[in-house]
Structure formats: structure tokens, C-alpha cells
Amino acid sequence: MNFSDIARKCVLKQPKYEAGKPIEYVAREFGLDPDNILKMASNENPFGPSPKAVEAVSKALGGLNYYPDGACFYLREKLSKKMGVSGDKLVFGNGSNEILELVAHVLCDAGDEVVTGRHSFVVYKLAALLMGAKCVEVEMPSLRYDFGRMLDAITPKTKIVFMANPNNPTGTTNTQDEVYSFVRSLPEHVVFCYDEAYREFQDPSDQVDVLPLIEEGRNVLTTRTFSKIYGLAGLRCGYAVCSPEFADCLNRVREPFNVNSLAQVGAMAALDDDAFVEYAREENKKGRVQFKNAFEKWGLEHIVEGGNFVMAKVGPKALEIFTELQKRGVIVRPNVGYGLPEWLRITIGKTDQNERCIEELGKLL
Numbered sequence: 001m002n003f004s005d006i007a008r009k010c011v012l013k014q015p016k017y018e019a020g021k022p023i024e025y026v027a028r029e030f031g032l033d034p035d036n037i038l039k040m041a042s043n044e045n046p047f048g049p050s051p052k053a054v055e056a057v058s059k060a061l062g063g064l065n066y067y068p069d070g071a072c073f074y075l076r077e078k079l080s081k082k083m084g085v086s087g088d089k090l091v092f093g094n095g096s097n098e099i100l101e102l103v104a105h106v107l108c109d110a111g112d113e114v115v116t117g118r119h120s121f122v123v124y125k126l127a128a129l130l131m132g133a134k135c136v137e138v139e140m141p142s143l144r145y146d147f148g149r150m151l152d153a154i155t156p157k158t159k160i161v162f163m164a165n166p167n168n169p170t171g172t173t174n175t176q177d178e179v180y181s182f183v184r185s186l187p188e189h190v191v192f193c194y195d196e197a198y199r200e201f202q203d204p205s206d207q208v209d210v211l212p213l214i215e216e217g218r219n220v221l222t223t224r225t226f227s228k229i230y231g232l233a234g235l236r237c238g239y240a241v242c243s244p245e246f247a248d249c250l251n252r253v254r255e256p257f258n259v260n261s262l263a264q265v266g267a268m269a270a271l272d273d274d275a276f277v278e279y280a281r282e283e284n285k286k287g288r289v290q291f292k293n294a295f296e297k298w299g300l301e302h303i304v305e306g307g308n309f310v311m312a313k314v315g316p317k318a319l320e321i322f323t324e325l326q327k328r329g330v331i332v333r334p335n336v337g338y339g340l341p342e343w344l345r346i347t348i349g350k351t352d353q354n355e356r357c358i359e360e361l362g363k364l365l
Contacts, residue, residue, distance in 0.1 A: 010110075010132045017126060020333050026326050038353050041333040043168070043198075043309050045231035046349040047283065049266070050276045053232055056269035057262050068261035075264045079239065082271055085211065088244040091251060092259045096197055096223040096238030100162070101127045103193050103221060105253045106246075107159045108133040115153045116162040117145050119170050119338050121195065124162035133159070143303060143311075143340075144172035147182040154190060161186065164195035165208055166306025169338055169345045173306040176208040183213050183220060191246075194222040197238075198307035200229040200277055201284055214241060221246060226263075228308065229280050230270040237263035284308050287348035294358045298365055309347045311335075314365065318342050321364050328360045 004012055020041030027034040048054075072092045080087040093099040100123050108114065110132030116124045118137040125135040136158075138149045145163060154161070166173045183192050194210050213220045221242035227233040237259055240250070270276075291310045295302035301313040314321050318341060322334045333345040346357060 010129060014129055015122075015126060017122065018337060021326070021331050023331070026329075026331055030327050032329050037329045037331065038349065038357060039331045040347040040349055040353065040357055041331045041345075042233075043228065043307065043347045044233050045229060045280060045308070046347070046353060047231065047276075047280050049231035049234075050270040050273040052269040052273040052276070053230065053266035057235075057266045060262055060265040063261060066261070068257050068259060068264060070257050072259055072264055075259075075268050078268050078271055083211070083241070085241055086244070089214070089241050089247055091240040091242065091247045091254075093238045093240070093254065094258045094263075095227055095233075095236040096195065096225040096240070097123055098236075098254070098258065099223050099238055099240045099250070100124065100193065100195070101130070102250045102254055103160060103191070104128055104131050104133070106249045107191060111157065112159045113155060113157040114160045114162065115150055115158055117150075117167065119143055119167075119335075119340060120145075120162065121164050121168045122337060124193075128160075140170070140172075142172070143167075143170040145174055147174075147178060147185075150182070151185055154187065156189070158187075158190050160191050160193055162193045162195065164197065166198045166202065168195075168197065168307065169309070169311065169333070169335055169340070171303045171305050171307045171309055171311055171345075173202070173206070174208070179208050179210065180213065183210070183218055186219070188219065191219040191221060194220065196222055196224045197228055199224060201281055201308050202306055203281075211241060214243060217243075219243075219246075226267045226270055229277055230267075230273070231276075231280070232263070232266050232270060235260070235263040235266050237267045283350070284348050286351065287354045290351070290354045290358065291346065291348065294362070298362070300365075309345055311340075311343050311345050313343050314361075315342050318344055321361070324364050325357075325360055330357050330360050332357070 023037045076087045104127035108131035112133040114128035115136045117140045128135040136153050138153050223240045225238040288304045292304040303311040335343045
């Protein structure tokens, strides 16, 4: 008997997540020195991890023989005070990615539907398909969410609407008024899952706060992460805020000890590192301007709106340019899987890294 005869059919059809190419892969493939390769593909923080997190993690290494706190008690307590929400509304995950999957585990059965944008984070689709649900991908004119189209896509079978703001991979953003109006228009049987992975790269005045919607009793869950602006992608720690009832369900389906002890310690320390967050945000803004100026000079259609990445439409040879950039030691991200085959997504780096990327891309264009 073949294993495919006993495995779940939806698993056999499940697409695989394709991550940005690691530096070591590109070095081996093209015979390059890893130290001379720029990884500008996975939206990692080029300024490294929060210094306070590094210090705290270093001190905690001696306790690795013990299991982590499965309830994240101290991280929960600290985050609760910082955000002004009760601790029973917080759920912690192995990155916010895990929480997105847990949402689907709690809400979706075979035959249910999930609604999201066509050019939005692929994990929304993967989470739905793994549970046997259907992912309804709504067109995104101007590569941004069209809330009218999304409302039209909702049926009695819809369980979840997924949205990222800023959106990944396009970097487009939506305003608080737009988000609030949409959420208040949703039927009661639909949960709005709001992904804020890139929230902190926006100026505070531009950040959308959906916590009041949760206080209103709306079916809203919002996810955030320590992977991006805090620079702790390697530790994998994210969290969600939602109603206590929803949080209880999510905690029933998550893996025990899903957030390791170093991730908890690092995240707690990072919450105090406001200076690092401000520094990373301001440097990211400078880098966005660098790319914006280059794209305008070259006459490329582009998006430099939100997040720590930019998008440029380089044309039908985008995959060829992607490969040639790797040969020159610069890793960016193609967007074929997102239905944008002529676009490249580039993570904003340090000033000199941006300059090198722009120089090499300019030669190829």
C-alpha cells in the first residue's frame, strides 16, 4: 500500500510554503562567499535583534534543561500591562504564523470558506486548505484590499476573513476608518483575523488600532510578532489579542510549550527596547526613500508604502533578474506564487546594503 492511500487527501494536495532563499543556499549554488551575500528577501530586521533581548537571552542559557513556561506567565503579565488588555485575551505562538494556523484549526471544517485578498500572505490560504476549507481569494485592484469585493465574497459558509495591514507582499495599507467600517459590516458568523506583523514600521499616527473593536464584542482577532521590528525572527514568538472565549479555544488546540524559554525571555526584554524600535523604524523610512528615488529614476511602477520592504514591477524578465541578482550576491523575492510574476519584493536594509542592491539592480535593468 502506498502512503498516499492512507494520508488525508487535503494534505496530499497541500501546497508547500516557499521561504526566501537562505544565504548558505545561494553561496553553495553560485560558489559565493557567504559573508558577501545580502539577504533582502524575507523581511528580516537588518539592524539585528534588540540589544536588550540579546542580553536577556544570554543570561538565560543556563536554564535550557527545563521546559518553558507553557502559559507564558511573565510575558503575558508584561504585555498585558503594556497594551492595557487583560491577560486572558492574549494567546502566544511559535511566531504569529502559528496563531494564524490555530485560528483555522478552531474555526474551519471541510466545506467552510475563508476570504482574503488574492495578493496577500500565502499562509492564510495554506491554513484554510489544511483544514479542508476553501480559500476565496478576492481581486485587489491597485494591489490593495477592496473591502466592497470582500464583503460580496462572504457567504453563509464563510468562517474567517484574513487581512494584513500593511499587506505582505504588496506593502499597501488601509486606514483605520476603512478597517472599522468593514469590520462593522461583517455578519456575526465571520471572524476577522487582522495580521499586524509590520505594524511597528508605520508611524504611530498611521497604525490602525483594532483593540476597541474587540472591546465592542466584535469577532476580531489581531496578531503581532517579535520577528520583525524587534529582530527576533530566529526565536519565533508572536501573539494574538482576542476575546477570552476565543483565546480559550486557541489554547486548547496549540502545542504544549509552543513558545520556547529563550523566546519568552527575549520578547520580554524587547518590550522595553523602545529606543531600538524607534531607531529601526527611522532607518527603515530612510531606506524606503532610497528605493523610491531609484524606482522613480528608472520609471518603474512601484509600491513603497508600508512595512520594511518595497515592491517594484521590473517586467516579464523578473525571474531572470532575480537569478542574476543572486549571482551578484543579492537575494530578493520573486512574486510568481502571489500572482505577480513581473514584480520583485525587496527587504529594506541598511543604507549601504540598499545602495549595493540598487546598483546591481540598475545594471540589470
